[in-house]
Amino acid sequence: MINNNYLRLIDKLIDATKENRINWQQTTRDNEYQIEINGYSIAVLYISKSPFSIDLDKTATCTISLINEEGVTVDTCSISSNEEGFEAAVTLYKEAK
Numbered sequence: 001m002i003n004n005n006y007l008r009l010i011d012k013l014i015d016a017t018k019e020n021r022i023n024w025q026q027t028t029r030d031n032e033y034q035i036e037i038n039g040y041s042i043a044v045l046y047i048s049k050s051p052f053s054i055d056l057d058k059t060a061t062c063t064i065s066l067i068n069e070e071g072v073t074v075d076t077c078s079i080s081s082n083e084e085g086f087e088a089a090v091t092l093y094k095e096a097k
Contacts (some may be wrong), residue, residue: 002085005056006064006077010088013042017095024096033096039069062089 013035016022024033027043034043048060059081066075079086 001078002079002083007041007085007088010064010085010092014088014092014095015038017092032035033068033093041065041067042066044089044093045088052074060086060090062086064089064092 013022017024022035022037024035026032026046027034029045031047032043034041034044043063043065045063045065046060048062061078061080063076063078065073065077068074079089
């Protein structure tokens with residue numbers, strides 16, 4: 001089950017992205033985007049084992065990572081397609097992309 005703090009974070013990031021207050025940058029991975037805020041980074045990663053569209057994929061996982069100023073991942077939240085919060089995480093990924 002996803003932590004409510006992550007749900008709120010995802011919602012705030014979606015809003016800020018739609019309002020162009022934050023700009024995501026693609027990482028070295030094709031399916032990962034990252035922002036930097038006050039020296040810390042937040043990354044959103046979409047992983048799929050299916051060749052289907054992102055909207056039809058029932059095998060996908062979306063991961064949100066919090067990274068400190070030294071580049072160390074301090075917390076991660078992975079959300080599978082059958083879990084609460086997955087649609088919001090995919091929305092965030094699509095907006096970041």
